[in-house]
Amino acid sequence: MMKSLRVMLSLIVILPLMSGCWDRQELNQLGIMLGLGVDRDGDMIKVSAQVVVPREVAKGQGSNATSVTQYQASARTLLEAIQKLTETSPRAIFMAHIRVLVFGEEFARENGIYDVVEALLREPDVRPDYYVMVARKTSASNILNVLTHLEDIPAEKLFNALDISSKSWAPTTTVTSDKLMQYILTPSMSPVITGVELIGDQKIAGETKNVETIKPPASLHFSGLSVFRKDKLIGWLNQNDSKGYNYIRDNVKSTIGPTQCPGGGYVTLKTLRTKTDHKVKMVRGEPQIHLKVNTVSVIGSVDCEMEIGSMEAIKQLEELAQDRIVELMKGTVSLVRSKYKVDIFGFGQDIYHKHPKIYKREEKNWDKYFQNLNITYEANVQIRRIGTLDNSFMKKAKE
Amino acid sequence: MATDTQLAHETHAIHPNLAENIAYCKNMMGNSNDLMIRPLQSLHKWPSMLLYIDGLVDTQVINQAVLQPLMQERNLPDFSADDEHLSYLQNDVLTASEVLFIDDMDDVLKALLAGEAILLLDGSTRGLKIGAAGWEDRPVGEPVSQTVVRGPMEGFTENLRTNTALIRKRIRDPQLWIEEREIGRVTKTRVAVVFLEHTVNEDVVDELRRRLDEIDIDSILESGYIEELIQDKTTTIFPTVYNSERPDTVSAALLEGRVAIIIDGTPFVLLVPALFMHFFQSPEDYYQRADISTLVRMLRYLSFLIAMLAPSFYIAISTFHQEMLPTTLLISLAAQREGVPFPAFIEAVLMELTYEILREAGIRIPRTVGQAVSIVGTLVIGQAAVEAGVVSAAMVIIVSITAISSYVIPENGLSISVRILRFILMMAAAAFGFYGILITLLITLTHLCSLRSFGVSYMSPFAPFIQNDLKDTLFRVPWSHMKTRPLSNGTSNVTRQKRKKTKR
Numbered sequence: 065m066m067k068s069l070r071v072m073l074s075l076i077v078i079l080p081l082m083s084g085c086w087d088r089q090e091l092n093q094l095g096i097m098l099g100l101g102v103d104r105d106g107d108m109i110k111v112s113a114q115v116v117v118p119r120e121v122a123k124g125q126g127s128n129a130t131s132v133t134q135y136q137a138s139a140r141t142l143l144e145a146i147q148k149l150t151e152t153s154p155r156a157i158f159m160a161h162i163r164v165l166v167f168g169e170e171f172a173r174e175n176g177i178y179d180v181v182e183a184l185l186r187e188p189d190v191r192p193d194y195y196v197m198v199a200r201k202t203s204a205s206n207i208l209n210v211l212t213h214l215e216d217i218p219a220e221k222l223f224n225a226l227d228i229s230s231k232s233w234a235p236t237t238t239v240t241s242d243k244l245m246q247y248i249l250t251p252s253m254s255p256v257i258t259g260v261e262l263i264g265d266q267k268i269a270g271e272t273k274n275v276e277t278i279k280p281p282a283s284l285h286f287s288g289l290s291v292f293r294k295d296k297l298i299g300w301l302n303q304n305d306s307k308g309y310n311y312i313r314d315n316v317k318s319t320i321g322p323t324q325c326p327g328g329g330y331v332t333l334k335t336l337r338t339k340t341d342h343k344v345k346m347v348r349g350e351p352q353i354h355l356k357v358n359t360v361s362v363i364g365s366v367d368c369e370m371e372i373g374s375m376e377a378i379k380q381l382e383e384l385a386q387d388r389i390v391e392l393m394k395g396t397v398s399l400v401r402s403k404y405k406v407d408i409f410g411f412g413q414d415i416y417h418k419h420p421k422i423y424k425r426e427e428k429n430w431d432k433y434f435q436n437l438n439i440t441y442e443a444n445v446q447i448r449r450i451g452t453l454d455n456s457f458m459k460k461a462k463e
Numbered sequence: 464m465a466t467d468t469q470l471a472h473e474t475h476a477i478h479p480n481l482a483e484n485i486a487y488c489k490n491m492m493g494n495s496n497d498l499m500i501r502p503l504q505s506l507h508k509w510p511s512m513l514l515y516i517d518g519l520v521d522t523q524v525i526n527q528a529v530l531q532p533l534m535q536e537r538n539l540p541d542f543s544a545d546d547e548h549l550s551y552l553q554n555d556v557l558t559a560s561e562v563l564f565i566d567d568m569d570d571v572l573k574a575l576l577a578g579e580a581i582l583l584l585d586g587s588t589r590g591l592k593i594g595a596a597g598w599e600d601r602p603v604g605e606p607v608s609q610t611v612v613r614g615p616m617e618g619f620t621e622n623l624r625t626n627t628a629l630i631r632k633r634i635r636d637p638q639l640w641i642e643e644r645e646i647g648r649v650t651k652t653r654v655a656v657v658f659l660e661h662t663v664n665e666d667v668v669d670e671l672r673r674r675l676d677e678i679d680i681d682s683i684l685e686s687g688y689i690e691e692l693i694q695d696k697t698t699t700i701f702p703t704v705y706n707s708e709r710p711d712t713v714s715a716a717l718l719e720g721r722v723a724i725i726i727d728g729t730p731f732v733l734l735v736p737a738l739f740m741h742f743f744q745s746p747e748d749y750y751q752r753a754d755i756s757t758l759v760r761m762l763r764y765l766s767f768l769i770a771m772l773a774p775s776f777y778i779a780i781s782t783f784h785q786e787m788l789p790t791t792l793l794i795s796l797a798a799q800r801e802g803v804p805f806p807a808f809i810e811a812v813l814m815e816l817t818y819e820i821l822r823e824a825g826i827r828i829p830r831t832v833g834q835a836v837s838i839v840g841t842l843v844i845g846q847a848a849v850e851a852g853v854v855s856a857a858m859v860i861i862v863s864i865t866a867i868s869s870y871v872i873p874e875n876g877l878s879i880s881v882r883i884l885r886f887i888l889m890m891a892a893a894a895f896g897f898y899g900i901l902i903t904l905l906i907t908l909t910h911l912c913s914l915r916s917f918g919v920s921y922m923s924p925f926a927p928f929i930q931n932d933l934k935d936t937l938f939r940v941p942w943s944h945m946k947t948r949p950l951s952n953g954t955s956n957v958t959r960q961k962r963k964k965t966k967r
Contacts, residue, residue, distance in 0.1 A: 069698070076890065087896070088782045090807060091800040096785075096793065122798030160786030161793060189786045220790070 092118075095155035098132070099219030101204030102180050103168035105138040109175070111145040112136045112205035113157055114219050121216055130272060131216040134208055142183045159187060162194040163223040165241065166204040166260065172290070172297035178248055181241055181295075192242040195226050198290045198297060200259035207260055209270040210284055222284065226258060229286060234319035234335075235306035236286045252412020252423070252430040254292050256309060259300060261287040291404050299404055301396065308396030311357055311389060312409050314340035320364060323384045329368025333361040333385055333447070342411070344418040351415050351422055352438040357389050362449040366456040373455045378447050386443040393441050407434040475568035481512050481585045487568055488514060488575075498575070505533045506556065509548060510585040514571070519578035521597025528559035529580060529593055546589055552582070553591060561594030573651070600625065606708045606730075609873065611747040618708045623653050623727035629710040630657060634717060644675060652683035653727040657713075662720040664953035667736060667917045671722055686726045686733050693724075693735075695915050700883050702876030703916040705737035712746045720954030736916040738923060738951060740936045742877035743767070748939050756939040764937065766871035771881045773865045774811045775892035775900050777857070781807045783896030799855040808893035810854050814862040815886070817844050822866075923951035 099114030113135045120131040135153045139145035149157050165184070167177055177196075184190050199207040208218065215221035229236045236258050239247075247255035262284060268274055269282035289301045289309060301309060310316045316338050322330040338359040345352045363372060363381070371377055400408060412430050416423040426433040478484050485500055492498050501513040513533075515525065533556065542548050553562045561579075565571055566589045571581050578596030603625065606618030619626045627641055638660040645651045654675065658668055674693040683689060690704045707713055708730040713723050716734045724733040734741075743763045748756040780787055781796060788796070803810060821840045828836050845863075849856045865885070869878045884907065891899030914921035924932030932949045934940040948954045 076887070088806075088893075089785070091781050091785065091793075091797045092803065094785065094797065096797060098790065116794055116797070118794060118798035119801045121794050122801070158785065161790045163790060191786060217794070 089156070089158070093155055094158040095135075095149075095153050096161055097157050097159055098161060098163045098217055099166065099208045099222065100159075100162050100164070100184075101166045101168065101199070101208045102142065102171055102177075103203045103205055104171040104175060108138045108140055109142055109145050109171075109180075110136060110138040110205070111142065111149070112208050113146070113149055113153075114208045114217075115153065115155075115157065116217060128272060130211060130270070132218060134205065134270075136205060142180050143187075159184075160189045160191055162190060163219045164226075165194055165196045166207050166222075167196070167198050167257075167297075168204040169199055169201060169290075169297065170203070172198050172292075174296075176295040177244075177292075178295035181245055181248070185241060185245055193240050195223055196239050196241055196244050196257055197222065197226070197260045197286075198257050200261045200287055200290070200300070202262050202266075206262055206266060206269070207284065210262060210282055211270060211272065211274045211280075212284065213275050213280060218284075222260065225284075226286060230258075230315070231317045232319065234310050234316045234321070235288065235303045237289065237306075237310055237313070237315045248292075248295050250410075250413065251427055252407055252416070252434075253410050254294065254406040254408045256289045256291055256301075256408050259287050259290050261285045291400070291406065291408055293404070293406050298406070301399070304392060305396045305399055308392035308394075309400075309408065311338070311340060312355060312393050312396065316340075321385070321388065323381065323388055325368035325370045326380070326384075327369055329370075331366050331368060331370065331372070331381055331384075332364040333381075333445075334364040336360045336362060336448070342414045344414050346419070347438065350438065351419055352440065353411050353414060354440045355393060355442065357393075357443040359385070359389070359443065359445045361385065361445055361447050363447060363451055365451075367458070369456070369459060371455050372450055378450075382445045382447055385445040385447075389443040389445070390441040397439060401435055405435065406431050411437060411439075477566055477568055477571070477583065477588050477590055479586050479588055481510065481583055484568065484571075484583055485512060485514075488572065491572055501530075503530070503533060505552065505582070505584065506539065507534075507536050508539065512583045513580060514575060514583070515580040515595065516575050516578065519576070519598050520580055520595040524559060524595040524597060525580055529557060529582070529595065532556045532558050533582075546587060549584065549587060549589055549591060552584075557582075557591070557593060559593045559595060561592075563592045565590050565592040576651070603629065608875065609707060609709050609712070609746070611745070611750070614746055614750045615709070615711050617710055619710060619713075619725075619730035619732055621728050621730060623655055623725055626710075626725045626730070626732065627655060627657065630714055630717070630723070633710060633714040634659065639717070642672075646675065646678050646680070646689070647683040648679075648681045650682040650684065654683070654689065655725040655727075657717065657723040657725060659717050659720070662718065662948065662954050662956040663722060664720055664955060667722055667919075667953065670917055671724070671735060675724075683726060683728075685729045686724070686731045689724060689726055690733055695917070697914060699910065699914055700880040701739070701911065701914060701921070702742070702874070702880065703735075703737055703914065703921065704876075705734040705741050705874065706731045706876070707734065707874075708732065709746055715746070715749065719948050720952045720956070736919040736952060738916060738919065739911060739921050740924070742872060742874045744935070745873040749942075753939050753941040757937075760937060760939060763871050763873070766868035767877075767881065770865050770869035770872070770878065771884055772888065772900070773861050773868070774815060774885060775888035777861045778807045778811055778889055779892040779896045779900055782893070796855075796857055799857050802852045803855050804853070806893075807858075808889065810858050811861070811889055812886075814854055814858050815865075815889070818862055818866050819882070919951055919953060924949070 095115045097113045097115050101112035103110040103112065114132050115135060116132055117129065120129050135149045137145045137148035137151060139148050146157055146159065185192060210218055212218050212221040215224060226236060226238055230238045237256070239255065239257050244255055247253050262269065262282060264282035266282060274280050274282055288303060289306045290297050291299050291301060316335070318337060319335045320332060321335065322332050325331055338357060341356045343354040343356065345354055366372055372381065400406070407430060411434065412423060475487065488498065497517045499515050499517045503511055503513060505511045513529065542551070549564065565574060565581065571590060574592045575581060578598065580593040580595045582591040582593060584590070600622045601620050603617050603620055605616045617629060619629060631639065636659065640658055640660050642656040644654055646654050656671060656675070671693065678692050680688065680692065686706060690706065694703045713732050713734060717723055721734050721736065724735070743760060748760060785793055805813065824836065825833070845859055848854045849859055869881055872878045872881070888900055888903050891903040912922050912926045920927055923929055924936060929950050931947060932951050934945060935949065946960045947957045948959050950957065
């Protein structure tokens with residue numbers, strides 16, 4: 065008994081000392097990196113890390129300095145560059161909490177994003193739930209050099225803004241790194257990543273001046289989707305094409321879309337929920353994709369002289385909206401077919417799930433097969449409510 | 464006084480000569496001033512001595528039931544046999560309730576010290592022991608340590624007899640047996656073993672008797688002595704004997720087939736066997752509605768975990784597993800830790816120690832200065848330490864929630880073990896993070912499962928799993944569903960309610 069007690073006691077005393085508390089990092093020894101930008105620097109990779117300055121984020125004790133700082137380093141590989149950041153940073157860069165990973169457009173076009181995505185996925189303490197974006201017409205380091213309103217930390221603002229807009233605005237979508245990897249690795253599929261653009265005065269974007277005015281001189285915007293072939297950027301989709309893409313991929317949760325009235329003007333439809341089904345049919349031995357969009361909408365505003373108070377009018381509006389959605393999807397598909405020649409819609413996967421044999425046959429040159437794939441479209445829009453007003457008073461107001 | 468214990472082994476018969484006896488008593492008690500010796504002529508005929516200890520006897524009884532009848536003049540019958548006049552006094556004269564013969568001087572001393580009065584007659588080798596015990600006692604009051612909002616407000620007192628009466632009042636059953644014995648060579652403390660004959664597990668009682676009889680100690684001043692002497696021999700930081708100062712708690716335990724040990728001189732009554740889950744039961748659980756009792760119980764288990772784990776979790780997360788925190792929380796914690804000079808572990812130990820010191824001081828601080836000290840405690844140590852940047856605000860929150868949670872556990876014994884365990888866990892967390900916490904918890908759990916209290920598995924009804932007993936552990940089912948007594952106690956009488964459905 066005494067002996068075991070003695071052993072226990074000595075263990076208790078010695079163990080904490082022996083271990084040296086390996087891996088121990090106090091919170092105030094961490095440089096918490098929230099945004100990671102990757103750019104091209106000759107034949108090297110330039111990383112720009114947006115690191116939080118905790119003292120500035122805390123209420124009350126902050127001075128007027130910025131709440132984040134940016135460290136940059138160039139090296140041959142990503143991890144080497146990140147490690148090299150300690151040349152300038154007083155703290156070890158802590159990567160677990162990356163919120164956004166931004167690729168410079170040039171880097172994405174020339175180098176390809178695969179190496180970076182893999183390196184980050186391999187890293188055990190990095191959570192794979194960050195969003196990936198592409199800096200449009202600029203470098204990633206510029207994107208991470210913009211101070212923003214409301215959110216103190218720009219990376220957090222990018223994350224939240226993309227998150228909220230993907231839920232309520234059809235042209236944007238989110239990609240996390242694990243999903244992105246999946247897309248890159250699927251032979252019949254090419255990834256699509258949201259682009260982010262810096263609009264305004266680049267020079268003062270990173271100064272506190274940028275958040276001292278109501279209208280910030282420089283701000284970040286999500287603009288369209290970038291299309292990749294495997295891991296290299298090949299082009300951009302504009303807003304309408306992005307919408308079409310998201311409708312096809314069933315990424316739309318809710319959105320707002322104007323529908324042209326028969327007599328000119330617009331009726332705005334608020335989409336409450338929408339769902340896209342992909343069906344694969346065999347037509348004369350060849351697979352055919354049938355896209356069906358089911359949407360429940362309400363009327364948001366009526367900016368035309370249409371009488372919406374009758375069932376016929378609603379029917380008519382529904383049909384117009386359906387046509388619009390079908391047009392959007394058709395437009396996107398034909399653009400992608402003619403311009404980029406890659407399957408970004410995952411049709412290959414649909415066929416693979418239904419007719420694996422046919423897919424296997426065509427897998428090698430899927431993108432060519434995609435060009436001639438037969439696709440049919442159907443949209444079903446239901447207008448549930450018309451808001452708290454009946455017919456528009458526009459006529460009376462104008463008289 | 465090594466000699467008097469030796470003398471006690473020889474027998475000293477009562478000497479016919481009164482003066483001898485008095486001298487013996489005075490000698491043995493070293494002329495203590497509270498030994499009262501009252502010479503008198505019993506019934507105006509026999510020279511005699513009344514001895515008692517002042518303060519231990521009820522003077523009312525001495526006056527009215529002893530002295531008054533003895534001082535009367537009576538027509539006495541003839542006494543043929545030698546000691547017949549003693550029997551006459553016992554049977555016809557003395558009106559006190561308890562009058563017994565006594566023939567040994569050591570018994571005389573013992574009886575005197577137990578608060579009885581002794582009447583010795585000249586020329587007789589026997590005396591009379593008259594029950595007149597009565598001393599100042601605290602009245603039955605509200606229990607201090609285990610308060611309830613709803614439920615009886617009576618608590619045990621320091622008097623063993625009052626305490627047995629408090630239980631008898633609640634359980635009017637002839638099968639409620641009370642066994643008394645004296646433990647402590649010097650203090651000769653009365654210890655009563657109380658159980659319900661028809662529900663108790665005989666083995667537990669036998670084991671308890673054996674362990675009590677084995678005790679060889681000079682003094683028993685509180686039930687803590689007995690608790691440590693009779694508990695199972697395994698070294699553990701967990702209490703394996705329950706204590707309560709509430710008669711209703713004790714009665715309920717008796718009705719579940721447990722055994723109570725009442726010790727004279729303390730309001731804290733021991734209960735065996737004590738299982739882990741007993742420490743989460745409050746008497747109020749049974750007086751309130753079942754639904755709220757169940758909720759409160761779960762809350763207690765939760766606070767048990769918080770009190771045990773909160774600081775170590777904080778240490779582990781903030782020094783090893785930062786990736787587990789939500790980003791915003793991480794940043795705000797990091798902001799608080801800016802400029803704190805110590806590692807999280809040192810910080811936590813510092814704060815926990817401060818709290819333990821405050822707590823220990825709080826018990827002893829005179830009430831008049833208590834307020835000043837509590838201001839110093841809260842303001843200086845809490846707020847000022849954070850503002851000075853010595854500790855982070857989050858740590859103060861953690862320590863506070865830990866401290867408060869530890870008081871949710873209804874019985875003090877378990878919160879003490881939690882306090883000890885907390886420090887061990889903090890060390891494990893500082894060295895190995897969650898891995899260390901997990902290992903420590905596993906060891907603790909294995910240890911708990913191997914513990915026994917009077918032959919009953921400490922973790923039952925969880926391990927071994929007894930489904931029927933779960934009704935009163937994590938949950939407290941309505942009384943209409945409490946059909947059986949807990950099986951884990953090994954009760955010999957399981958039925959609490961006949962399984963007949965009554966229509967309402």
